[in-house]
Every structure is written in structure tokens, then in C-alpha cells.
Amino acid sequence: MLEAYGSAIAYLFGNPSSFLLIIFSVVWGIAFGSVPGLTGIVGVALLIPFTFVFDPTAGLLLLSGVYVGSTFGGSISAILFNTPGSPEAACTALDGYPMAKKGQAGKALGIALASSAIGGIFGTIVLMLLAPPMAQFALNFGPPEYFALAVLGITAISAIGGGSVLKGLVAGLLGLGIATVGLDPITGTERYTFGNLSLLTGISFVPAIIGTFALAEVLQRAGERTSTADVITDVSTKLPSMKEFLATRYTLLRSSSIGAFIGALPGVGATTAAFISYSEAVRWSKRPQDFGTGVAEGIAAPESANNSAVGGSMIPLLALGIPGSATTAVMLGGLTIHGIIPGPLLMETNTQLVYTVFIGMFIANILMLVFGIRAARYFALVLKAPYALVGPAIVVLCMTGVYALNSNIVDVGVMLAMGAFGFLLRKLKYPIASFVIGLVLGPIAERSLRQGLVISDYDYWDFVSRPITAVLLIASLVSLIYGFYGQWKRHQDAQAAKMAAG
Amino acid sequence: MxxxxxxxxxxxxxxxxxxxxxxxxxxxxxxxxxxxxxxxxxxxxxxxxxxxxxxxxxxxxxxxxxxxxxxxxxxxTMTADFRASALRVCAMGALILIYFVAFQHLGFILATFAFLMLASFVIPYKNNVTRVIFAACFTVVLVLFFTQALELPLPRGSGVFYDLNVLFY
Amino acid sequence: MLSLKTATMAAFMAGTTLAVPAALAQDYPTRTIEVIHSYGPGGGTDRFIRAVGVPFEEISGQSMVPISIQGGGGMPAYANFQQRRVDGYTLMAISPDQIIAHVLGRIQMDSFQPLARVQYDQGMILVPESSPFQTIQDFMAHARENPGDLTVGITNAAGFDDTVMGLWNIETGAEVTTVPFGSSEMVSNTLGGQVDAMHEEYGPARGLIESGDMRPLVVFSDERLPVLPDVPTAVELGYDVTLGRWRAFAMPADADPAHVETLYGLVSEAVATDAYQQIQEQAALQYRSVLLGPDEFQAFIESEIEVYTRVLDALGLTD
The missing domain is CATH 1.10.287 (Helix Hairpins)
Known part of the structure; x- marks a missing residue:
């Protein structure tokens, strides 16, 4: 292993241009991530033709750097404009934007950046040290375990939102319901398309997220009476103080671990990791009712998890040749073009390639800190511009990004509809966080539940009695009840306080 | 209430x-x-x-x-404040919808330029010169970025607008 | 404002006059050819178009770019293709998914003018290393004794994999249960022993075959693969299952025949280059990828429709 790292370091120093490649890829990734609609997948896919001119190692360095950068980049626009630049960052907007609105844009960006780097480095270390055993362990996760994991994330909606519990549940169910539109994942039949074939794609996640967050925000801002008084003024990117940051250390550790593990599960990626770790942060918090109002944990959790998931999703790719996420699937295609056959033998036959990528990802995460601060500063300048120009520009960017992503005008329509819907939900105080969690985790829950039932021949007992599944499901149930109890208790306390005051 | x-x-x-x-x-x-x-x-x-x-x-x-x-x-009964606010939200919503339609029929360039111009009137803002310059520059930058740098397609519109837009991208 | 308007007008006038010569066949193609497909950016079809596009550009001087319109069983891509002007600059990359959509009554295959079928892959049934089944005979013996007990992981519900396994069930008279997954989950669930087997093409599975983690039992082709001389074909066993995933180009049905001819010439030249052949071999697609021209391809499509209709009817997916 030491020898392998030796050859990797020798490669990097033998090809100084590879450092330039990493720099370029991280910057490209951050830029791509921050434009709404343009996801890391597109960023990686567009660079694949360029990897032809490099050797495979350089090519993979380039692609993994983009992956690292884009996962962070999305959080910049999520925090500054409530416009998640990439789906991975949707969760970051939940607390990042409220914090920025409170005049602490610098702090929010700083937490996001530092958490991203810590999560990213954590994920890379897990990848370096534990790739083969993690990949083997992840294989124990069949559909019942995926289902239980999704349920665990979904039940957190009982603890989210300081307002009405019932509204939180309805918002979550709305998300779950909307996610069922389109082709059925098991039978392939049409659901809720009402004969309209263009709805077969269903409500794609990226347009839905951009609609509910960004468009709803523009509408909201358009309605506000004073447009200039509410401008976010503090736009410097000072990192949060050590004390502020250390306060989130347990969240960081928990979220990074969740991220690395969920990333290692094939078929679920950084977005799911971000939401599940957000759910867990809410669940483990002493003050769950504050989430959504701009708390540090609410940014640290998703950002460390989604960047940690980047390293995690490289695990099945490099250890088994199975891509852990959509972006790594594109990378796998890129490797194939170079004549490298991804599979369990890759780590033995292409040692130098694999270990160079490990080191490269490490460096990319550190560079992300350096360039992230710069990128955030440039972006933050936009906050000084009048909203009369910025607001419409955000609409245009969202429309263009969503259209260019898939050339599908229906996606743009979906985005508009979800924008109006998100605006309505906000106005009526239905928590957006619950809605989005339902939207993200619903398809995983449904698909894996039904896959598991087909495999177990519709034996529900067989399904729930698997050890990991059972533990996760019991935990979900306990937390569901505890969540309700906590909300009920806070409600009672508030009533009592009101009585005492009145 | x-x-x-x-x-x-x-x-x-x-x-x-x-x-x-x-x-x-x-x-x-x-x-x-x-x-x-x-x-x-x-x-x-x-x-x-x-x-x-x-x-x-x-x-x-x-x-x-x-x-x-x-x-x-x-x-x-609504306060005047509420009414003005609701009016602006509706105006913005309507403009976005019109933009969506124009996006498909007029193509990206014309629709975007017009939308940026009109939508900036919804939120109070005085500088008309900046308005025009910004709308024009932002449109041009986006067209160049998406069609030239990324080679991703933008809508060309239909009919005569298609012929017009094919010239640019 | 006024000057801008006149500038636009001028550009517009120029546009209408320039559009005329573009339609003449001798000057074709004079701009980028766009190929619509219904898969992800960076996916197999996207890479296929780019792989043809590189030599295509060297030969014709015009580039060929993929446009990815994902999801919805290919419907959004098809809708976009239908809406575009028929000027020879829009192609669609078609595959068995379009045949399936046709059989399910969602699209019409006769709205395509077949141009060239380029790649033709072959699928296999694979079991994990730990599986008790050493040969396809063991596997089928178990399936016959316990109908529906064996589970086979496939990608996408009611899609190509479903059709192949459906045909396999019809031909063998035994019954295996298909479980639809996303492609990476299918592999991990098979490796982890959640399902008994999976259906996958040789290219993506070869890493796992070489490492010994997966064992191919049968290959759906007319001839054995030279790299896997010990794996029998379904045909040898007496089951006529040779369906494979193919990748091809099509133009709109009312495309100018001169354009079809020119473009087919360019594509066949591009496909014949070493650059393309090398990429094809790296993806392990060379075993039965024979280039079919417009007429042969049309006949191929018709025979495919026949088979798919039979299978999808039997699966109860058609109305």
C-alpha cells in the first residue's frame, strides 16, 4: 500500500501539470455546481471528450475534481439566493438561506465551505482506508434495508418545523405523492399522467427543487414592499470562529459518517445523504424547532454529508466497478473509453491510477477551501446589485439551466408549477423541508419496498425480520413517536407560558 | 382571519x-x-x-x-399594502408564464431580453440605462456560455424565429 | 432601442435568405448535426454518438453532437424530435426502447426513416460466485421445479431487459421472476445475493467476470463469444433468444432521400475508421456490430417489432 502511494506521488510530481488539472477541475466544478440546473453530472459529462487527450489517470483526476467542486458549488447559490445550484445542495438552502437573510451570509458560506472540506476529506480517508470492506458491507444492503433507511429519513419530518405537526406530515405526504407521477418503477405503467405522455418522466427532481426554492423565493421577494432594505449586507466570507465551528463537531462527525456510508450504497448518492443527515441532525438536536431558521448544524449536516458522499460513491466504483451515483456512472463510462475495465480487479491492476485519484481528491478538497472562498466572494458581490435586476436574472438562469439540462420544455413547466406550489406552501406555513424530504426519499422507499416484496414473495415478516431492516425500522418508529411527543410537549409548554404571561 | x-x-x-x-x-x-x-x-x-x-x-x-x-x-378587507404586494406577485407570475411561452416560440434571445426588461419593472428600480444594458449583456453572456462554451442547446423558437436563431446558435 | 431593432431586422432578413441554400443537397451538411437521444449525458448512447461524431467531423467538416433528453420511456426525446423542423440536421439515436414504445402504442416507428444501425450488443444471464448454479442446466432445472422462485435482476421496468427475460420464459417454458432495479443496484443486489441472477450485456459485466465475482451462464446470441468460449448460447440449447441491445441513427420519416444517402455515406465512413472501431472494442461491442444501411435496417426493425409484440403481449403489457 505504501508502495502504491509512493508510485502515486511519483506520478503527481512526474506530471506537474496534473496539479493544474486539479485546480482547473475544482474551479470548473464550483462554477458548474453554482449555476442552477447544471449539475455535477453535466459538468463531468461535458469534460469526458477532453479526457481523450490525457492519460487515464489525468482524466480521472479531472473528473473527480469536478465532482468534488460541484458538490460544494451548489451551496453558494443555495445560501445566497435560496437557489440550490445542484440537487445535492437543496438541503443546504433550508438553513443556509435563512442564516444569510439574518445578515450572516459570510458565516453561512464559511460553515458550508469548512463542513464541505471536512466532509470531503473524511470521505476521501474512508475511501483510502476502507474501500474494499465498505464495498463488501454495502452489499448486505438489499431492498428491505434501502426501504428502512428511507423510512428512517422520512420519519424525521415528525420532528421538523416549529409549527403544526399535522402540516409537517401533510407537506411530507405531498412530496411523497408528487414523486409517484410518471412511470411506475416496477410495472412500467403510467401513473397520474392523465393521458399526457409528456408527464411520463414524472416530476424530475432538479426542476422540482429549483421551482420550490428559487422561483418561490423570487415571487416572495417580488411581493415584499421594500426591496432594498432587505438586502443581505454582510457578504464577506469570513470562516466561522473556531468556537462556533467546534459546536457543530458531533454533527460533522455524524453527518460525514452517514455521507460516506450512503455514498457507498449503489443507486443512492449525495442528495439522499444530505437529506438523511439533515433528518438526523434535527432528530439529535436539543432544539429541533430551530431548524429552518438558520442554525449552524442545519448547514454543517448536509454539506459535510454530501461531500463525504463523493468519496463514498467512489468506493463501489473503484472496489467493484459499480457506480455509487449518477456522476460516478458517467466517470465509469469515461474510464471505459480509456480501455480500463472497471471491476473488482481495478485496485490491483491499476494501482497507480487508483491511488493517484485518492491523493488527487484529497488535494481537491483542500483546493476547494482556497477557491471556494474566492468563488463565494465573487458571487456575494451579486447581493449588492438591485433585486430588480437580480430577481429576473435568477428566473432566467433557472429556466435556461433546467432547459439545457435535459432539453425538455416539460421540465421547465414542472419547475414553474412547483414554483407556484412552493410559494403557496410557504404562505400557508407548510414546512418546505418536509415536502422536499418526501420528494427525495419517496421514490427510494417505494421502489425498494416493492422490490423487496417481490423478492421475498410478498412475505412481510420475511421483509422486516432482517436484522438491519428491523433495527432501522424500530428506530424510525421510536423517533416518530418521540418527534410527536417533543412537538406536543413544546406546544404544551408554549401554552403554559402564554397562560402564565396572560 | x-x-x-x-x-x-x-x-x-x-x-x-x-x-x-x-x-x-x-x-x-x-x-x-x-x-x-x-x-x-x-x-x-x-x-x-x-x-x-x-x-x-x-x-x-x-x-x-x-x-x-x-x-x-x-x-x-385587505390593506392597501397587501393589495400592492399581491399585485406585484401576480405581475411577476404572469410575466414568468409569458416568458415560458415566448421561450418556446420566439426562441431564447428575444424572450430572455424582453423578460429581463419587463420583469425589472415589477420591483421598483429607477436606472433605465442599466436596465437595458444589463438585459442585453446578460442575454448575450448566457447565449455564448450555453451554446458556445457548453454546446448545450437553447430553444430556437418556431417559424421565422427559428431561421433567425439558427444564425446565432 | 431603435438601432437594436433595425439590427435585429437586418439579421432576421439575412436569416431567411441564408436558409434557402442550406436546403440544397450538394451543400449538405453545412452545420452541426444534432442527435437526440433519451439517455443520460455521459451514458452509453451519449458516448456512442460522440464516438461516431469525432471521425464524422473529420470527414464532413461538420460536428455531430448528442442532445440528451432523459426519462419518460423516451417520450420527451421523441416529442422533441417530432417538433423539430425536417431539414436534415436532426437525427435521433434509436434503440429497442423505441420498438417497445411502438409496441405499447406510445410512438409510431414509421415516423422514423431508418438511417444506420451501428452497434449490436448481446446480453447474458449471470449469477454471483456464491450461487449454487454452475451451469444454465442447473439453473433451469431449479426454475422448472419451482416456477417463479428464481429472481433475476433487470434494469428498468417493462423495458428491454424485461422483454429478453420474457422471451426466455416463453422459449424455455420455465418461469423466472424479474425484479427491476437501477443498473448499479441491479449489480450490487446480485453480488450481495439478494436476487439469484441478473441480465446484463458483456461489456459492463466483464470486470466482474474476470475477477470471478460473477459467472455467465448463457449468452443471448447466435454464436459463442470468442472471449467466453465455454459459455453456451441460448440457440445451442434450443431456445431462440438472440435479442440484443442495439444503437442506431434515424431521421424523420419525410427526410429528403438525398440527405439520407449523403448522411449514410458519411456515417458508414466514420464507423469504418480505426478511431471509432477502437472505441467500440474498448466497450466490448465488436462481436456482432454489423453496420446496417437504411433498407436492411428497416427490415431489421420490422422483424424486431414482430418479436417484441409477441413477448409484450405475453407479459400482459399491451392493451
Whole structure:
């Protein structure tokens, strides 16, 4: 292993241009991530033709750097404009934007950046040290375990939102319901398309997220009476103080671990990791009712998890040749073009390639800190511009990004509809966080539940009695009840306080 | 007061909708192979639960409306502030919709330029020169970025607009 | 404002006059050819178009770019293709998914003018290393004794994999249960022993075959693969299952025949280059990828429709 790292370091120093490649890829990734609609997948896919001119190692360095950068980049626009630049960052907007609105844009960006780097480095270390055993362990996760994991994330909606519990549940169910539109994942039949074939794609996640967050925000801002008084003024990117940051250390550790593990599960990626770790942060918090109002944990959790998931999703790719996420699937295609056959033998036959990528990802995460601060500063300048120009520009960017992503005008329509819907939900105080969690985790829950039932021949007992599944499901149930109890208790306390005051 | 009425209306709407969607799910074509966990399996669970909860929500809003029934009269009067705000939201919404239509028929360049110009009037802003320059520059930058740098397609519109836009990208 | 308007007008006038010569066949192609497909950016089809596009550009001087319109069983891509002007600059990359959509009544295959079928892959049934089944005979013996007990992981519901396994069930008279997954989950669930086997093409599975983690039992082709001389074909066993995933180009049905001819010439030249052949070999697609021209391809499509209709009817997917 030491020898392998030796050859990797020798490669990097033998090809100084590879450092330039990493720099370029991280910057490209951050830029791509921050434009709404343009996801890391597109960023990686567009660079694949360029990897032809490099050797495979350089090519993979380039692609993994983009992956690292884009996962962070999305959080910049999520925090500054409530416009998640990439789906991975949707969760970051939940607390990042409220914090920025409170005049602490610098702090929010700083937490996001530092958490991203810590999560990213954590994920890379897990990848370096534990790739083969993690990949083997992840294989124990069949559909019942995926289902239980999704349920665990979904039940957190009982603890989210300081307002009405019932509204939180309805918002979550709305998300779950909307996610069922389109082709059925098991039978392939049409659901809720009402004969309209263009709805077969269903409500794609990226347009839905951009609609509910960004468009709803523009509408909201358009309605506000004073447009200039509410401008976010503090736009410097000072990192949060050590004390502020250390306060989130347990969240960081928990979220990074969740991220690395969920990333290692094939078929679920950084977005799911971000939401599940957000759910867990809410669940483990002493003050769950504050989430959504701009708390540090609410940014640290998703950002460390989604960047940690980047390293995690490289695990099945490099250890088994199975891509852990959509972006790594594109990378796998890129490797194939170079004549490298991804599979369990890759780590033995292409040692130098694999270990160079490990080191490269490490460096990319550190560079992300350096360039992230710069990128955030440039972006933050936009906050000084009048909203009369910025607001419409955000609409245009969202429309263009969503259209260019898939050339599908229906996606743009979906985005508009979800924008109006998100605006309505906000106005009526239905928590957006619950809605989005339902939207993200619903398809995983449904698909894996039904896959598991087909495999177990519709034996529900067989399904729930698997050890990991059972533990996760019991935990979900306990937390569901505890969540309700906590909300009920806070409600009672508030009533009592009101009585005492009145 | 108005928000309580809205709450009730929305909860009742969702209640009706979830029942309707439950029945739509009931009508999904049956699959022979997966009959025991068919296409309607999951949606039915969701919409049944949703009907239950929105039902409770609706009843609760009715009760709370009753309690404060005497204030009913004030429910429909709007402050001038609220009206102006609602007007701006509607104007922005309408402009976005028009942009969406124009996006497909006029192509990206014309629709975007016009939208950026018009939408900037919704939010109070005085500098007309900046308005025009910004709209023009932003459109040009986006067209160059998407079509030249990324080689991703932008809508070209239909008819004569198509011929026009083919010249640029 | 006024000057901008006149500038636009001028550009517009120029546009209408320039558009005329573009339609003449001798000057074709004079701009980028766009190929619509219904898969992800960076996916197999996207890479296929780019792989043809590189030599295509060297030969014709015009580039060929993929446009990815994902999801919805290919419907959004098809809708976009239908809406575009028929000027020879829009192609669609078609595959068995379009045949399936046709059989399910969602699209019409006769709205395509077949141009060239380029790649033709072959699928296999694979079991994990730990599986008790050493040969396809063991596997089928178990399937016959316990109908529906064996589970086979496939990608996408009611899609190509479903059709192949459906045909396999019809031909063998035994019954295996298909479980639809996303492609990476299918592999991990098979490796982890959640399902008994999976259906996958040789290219993506070869890493796992070489490492010994997966064992191919049968290959759906007319001839054995030279790299896997010990794996029998379904045809040898007496089951006529040779369906494979193919990748091809099509133009709109009312495309100018001169354009079809020119473009087919360019594509066949591009496909014949070493650059393309090398990429094809790296993806392990060379075994039965024979280039079919417009007429042969049309006949191929018709025979495919026949088979798919039979299978999808039997699966109860058609109305």
C-alpha cells in the first residue's frame, strides 16, 4: 500500500501539470455546481471528450475534481439566493438561506465551505482506508434495508418545523405523492399522467427543487414592499470562529459518517445523504424547532454529508466497478473509453491510477477551501446589485439551466408549477423541508419496498425480520413517536407560558 | 382571519384531491406479474393517510373559525399594502408564464431580453440605462456560455424565429 | 432601442435568405448535426454518438453532437424530435426502447426513416460466485421445479431487459421472476445475493467476470463469444433468444432521400475508421456490430417489432 502511494506521488510530481488539472477541475466544478440546473453530472459529462487527450489517470483526476467542486458549488447559490445550484445542495438552502437573510451570509458560506472540506476529506480517508470492506458491507444492503433507511429519513419530518405537526406530515405526504407521477418503477405503467405522455418522466427532481426554492423565493421577494432594505449586507466570507465551528463537531462527525456510508450504497448518492443527515441532525438536536431558521448544524449536516458522499460513491466504483451515483456512472463510462475495465480487479491492476485519484481528491478538497472562498466572494458581490435586476436574472438562469439540462420544455413547466406550489406552501406555513424530504426519499422507499416484496414473495415478516431492516425500522418508529411527543410537549409548554404571561 | 379561511380552503382542497387521487390509483391498469404490490399499492397508502390528516386539519380549521366567528366580517378587507404586494406577485407570475411561452416560440434571445426588461419593472428600480444594458449583456453572456462554451442547446423558437436563431446558435 | 431593432431586422432578413441554400443537397451538411437521444449525458448512447461524431467531423467538416433528453420511456426525446423542423440536421439515436414504445402504442416507428444501425450488443444471464448454479442446466432445472422462485435482476421496468427475460420464459417454458432495479443496484443486489441472477450485456459485466465475482451462464446470441468460449448460447440449447441491445441513427420519416444517402455515406465512413472501431472494442461491442444501411435496417426493425409484440403481449403489457 505504501508502495502504491509512493508510485502515486511519483506520478503527481512526474506530471506537474496534473496539479493544474486539479485546480482547473475544482474551479470548473464550483462554477458548474453554482449555476442552477447544471449539475455535477453535466459538468463531468461535458469534460469526458477532453479526457481523450490525457492519460487515464489525468482524466480521472479531472473528473473527480469536478465532482468534488460541484458538490460544494451548489451551496453558494443555495445560501445566497435560496437557489440550490445542484440537487445535492437543496438541503443546504433550508438553513443556509435563512442564516444569510439574518445578515450572516459570510458565516453561512464559511460553515458550508469548512463542513464541505471536512466532509470531503473524511470521505476521501474512508475511501483510502476502507474501500474494499465498505464495498463488501454495502452489499448486505438489499431492498428491505434501502426501504428502512428511507423510512428512517422520512420519519424525521415528525420532528421538523416549529409549527403544526399535522402540516409537517401533510407537506411530507405531498412530496411523497408528487414523486409517484410518471412511470411506475416496477410495472412500467403510467401513473397520474392523465393521458399526457409528456408527464411520463414524472416530476424530475432538479426542476422540482429549483421551482420550490428559487422561483418561490423570487415571487416572495417580488411581493415584499421594500426591496432594498432587505438586502443581505454582510457578504464577506469570513470562516466561522473556531468556537462556533467546534459546536457543530458531533454533527460533522455524524453527518460525514452517514455521507460516506450512503455514498457507498449503489443507486443512492449525495442528495439522499444530505437529506438523511439533515433528518438526523434535527432528530439529535436539543432544539429541533430551530431548524429552518438558520442554525449552524442545519448547514454543517448536509454539506459535510454530501461531500463525504463523493468519496463514498467512489468506493463501489473503484472496489467493484459499480457506480455509487449518477456522476460516478458517467466517470465509469469515461474510464471505459480509456480501455480500463472497471471491476473488482481495478485496485490491483491499476494501482497507480487508483491511488493517484485518492491523493488527487484529497488535494481537491483542500483546493476547494482556497477557491471556494474566492468563488463565494465573487458571487456575494451579486447581493449588492438591485433585486430588480437580480430577481429576473435568477428566473432566467433557472429556466435556461433546467432547459439545457435535459432539453425538455416539460421540465421547465414542472419547475414553474412547483414554483407556484412552493410559494403557496410557504404562505400557508407548510414546512418546505418536509415536502422536499418526501420528494427525495419517496421514490427510494417505494421502489425498494416493492422490490423487496417481490423478492421475498410478498412475505412481510420475511421483509422486516432482517436484522438491519428491523433495527432501522424500530428506530424510525421510536423517533416518530418521540418527534410527536417533543412537538406536543413544546406546544404544551408554549401554552403554559402564554397562560402564565396572560 | 383571511389566512384561517385560506387554511381551511387549502386543507379541504387537499382532502378532496387525495380522495380523488386514491380513486385514480384504484383505476390503474393491473399487472399480472406484480399483482400483490401493484402500481396502486404505494399511492393508495399515501393518499389514504393524506385524506385522513387533511380531514383532521380541515375540521380543526372549521372549529377555530367558529371560535372566532364574530371576526368573520374583517376577513375580506385587505390593506392597501397587501393589495400592492399581491399585485406585484401576480405581475411577476404572469410575466414568468409569458416568458415560458415566448421561450418556446420566439426562441431564447428575444424572450430572455424582453423578460429581463419587463420583469425589472415589477420591483421598483429607477436606472433605465442599466436596465437595458444589463438585459442585453446578460442575454448575450448566457447565449455564448450555453451554446458556445457548453454546446448545450437553447430553444430556437418556431417559424421565422427559428431561421433567425439558427444564425446565432 | 431603435438601432437594436433595425439590427435585429437586418439579421432576421439575412436569416431567411441564408436558409434557402442550406436546403440544397450538394451543400449538405453545412452545420452541426444534432442527435437526440433519451439517455443520460455521459451514458452509453451519449458516448456512442460522440464516438461516431469525432471521425464524422473529420470527414464532413461538420460536428455531430448528442442532445440528451432523459426519462419518460423516451417520450420527451421523441416529442422533441417530432417538433423539430425536417431539414436534415436532426437525427435521433434509436434503440429497442423505441420498438417497445411502438409496441405499447406510445410512438409510431414509421415516423422514423431508418438511417444506420451501428452497434449490436448481446446480453447474458449471470449469477454471483456464491450461487449454487454452475451451469444454465442447473439453473433451469431449479426454475422448472419451482416456477417463479428464481429472481433475476433487470434494469428498468417493462423495458428491454424485461422483454429478453420474457422471451426466455416463453422459449424455455420455465418461469423466472424479474425484479427491476437501477443498473448499479441491479449489480450490487446480485453480488450481495439478494436476487439469484441478473441480465446484463458483456461489456459492463466483464470486470466482474474476470475477477470471478460473477459467472455467465448463457449468452443471448447466435454464436459463442470468442472471449467466453465455454459459455453456451441460448440457440445451442434450443431456445431462440438472440435479442440484443442495439444503437442506431434515424431521421424523420419525410427526410429528403438525398440527405439520407449523403448522411449514410458519411456515417458508414466514420464507423469504418480505426478511431471509432477502437472505441467500440474498448466497450466490448465488436462481436456482432454489423453496420446496417437504411433498407436492411428497416427490415431489421420490422422483424424486431414482430418479436417484441409477441413477448409484450405475453407479459400482459399491451392493451
Amino acid at each position: 383571511a389566512h384561517r379561511l385560506l387554511d381551511l380552503a387549502f386543507a379541504s382542497l387537499l382532502f378532496g384531491l387525495s380522495i380523488f387521487l386514491w380513486f385514480v390509483a384504484d383505476g390503474f391498469p393491473e399487472s399480472r406479474r406484480f399483482a400483490q404490490a401493484d402500481a396502486d399499492f404505494w399511492p393508495k397508502i399515501i393518499f389514504a393517510t393524506m385524506a385522513l390528516i387533511t380531514g383532521i386539519l380541515a375540521i380543526r380549521s372549521v372549529l377555530s373559525l367558529r371560535q372566532s366567528g364574530e371576526e368573520m366580517a374583517g376577513a375580506f
